[in-house]
Amino acid sequence: MERAVFFDRFYISSTELAQDAKEPRGRYKEIEFMAVVIRLRKEGKKNRPYFRVVVTDKLSPRDGRFLEMVGTYDPMGKNEGMKLKLDRIDHWIGKGAKASDTVASFIRKARRTAKA
Numbered sequence: 001m002e003r004a005v006f007f008d009r010f011y012i013s014s015t016e017l018a019q020d021a022k023e024p025r026g027r028y029k030e031i032e033f034m035a036v037v038i039r040l041r042k043e044g045k046k047n048r049p050y051f052r053v054v055v056t057d058k059l060s061p062r063d064g065r066f067l068e069m070v071g072t073y074d075p076m077g078k079n080e081g082m083k084l085k086l087d088r089i090d091h092w093i094g095k096g097a098k099a100s101d102t103v104a105s106f107i108r109k110a111r112r113t114a115k116a
Helices: 014-019 086-094 101-115
Strands: 004-007 010-013 029-031 036-045 048-057 068-073 082-084
Touching: 036 086, 036 101, 068 086, 082 101, 086 101
Parallel strands: none
Antiparallel strands: 004 010, 004 029, 036 048, 048 068, 068 082
């Protein structure tokens, strides 16, 4: 089984570490895997919700630390309430990130409107 090393926000595989003859120094922490998800992060105020679409570690809290912000969603917005960076979303999905059900429906809608 391949092990990974997670240093702050950088992922280093065990094969990359094997190429380095020296022992890694610093605050390295070994983990089995890092499950990355694309989900909504709630912001805004009372009775005025606003969401950011973020790429985050699956174990982090809903409004906790994230890796990258890839869009916004304003459910109370009259015009376009949803803005997504589809190129960055494709990048993260290509690396193995899973989108939540809600974000997956947003991505489908955004792709349909991009084609039209």
